[in-house]
Amino acid sequence: AAVWTTEEEGALLDFLASHLSQASDGNFKKAMWNAAAAHMAHNHPPVQGGKSSYHSFFFALLTIIQLKKSYYTVANLKSVASGFAYDDEHGAMISLDNADLWDRYVKAHKDAKPFRNSGFPHFASVELLLPSHGRGRFI
Numbered sequence: 001a002a003v004w005t006t007e008e009e010g011a012l013l014d015f016l017a018s019h020l021s022q023a024s025d026g027n028f029k030k031a032m033w034n035a036a037a038a039h040m041a042h043n044h045p046p047v048q049g050g051k052s053s054y055h056s057f058f059f060a061l062l063t064i065i066q067l068k069k070s071y072y073t074v075a076n077l078k079s080v081a082s083g084f085a086y087d088d089e090h091g092a093m094i095s096l097d098n099a100d101l102w103d104r105y106v107k108a109h110k111d112a113k114p115f116r117n118s119g120f121p122h123f124a125s126v127e128l129l130l131p132s133h134g135r136g137r138f139i
């Protein structure tokens with residue numbers, strides 16, 4: 001399966017943010033997802049030998065679904081209740097001192113594993129598109 005780079009994910013989020021006025025009932029319609037896929041294919045063409053489905057409607061939608069899932073995982077990490085210090089650049093900043101606590105946390109929150117010592121640079125961009133901020137939502 002194709003994987004978008006951080007830059008490509010950011011470009012997709014920027015495109016959607018710039019078209020929030022076209023969201024109907026707080027949702028983007030299929031035509032907008034097709035436009036997003038076309039925008040990505042034009043501005044970030046797949047590497048040589050990449051599949052054309054790389055910038056399809058479904059791949060754009062799946063990428064956004066994954067970014068939204070990551071957002072909620074990181075939002076939980078950022079909460080005081082998680083017990084971890086977190087920043088969008090360095091993640092949960094796990095050291096030997098709190099590695100056991102992290103391992104227990106990840107057993108209960110499996111989606112948090114990638115954020116041990118890596119951040120989520122799209123947190124603010126995803127947050128702008130969520131309904132809780134009164135601007136729109138992905139799906």
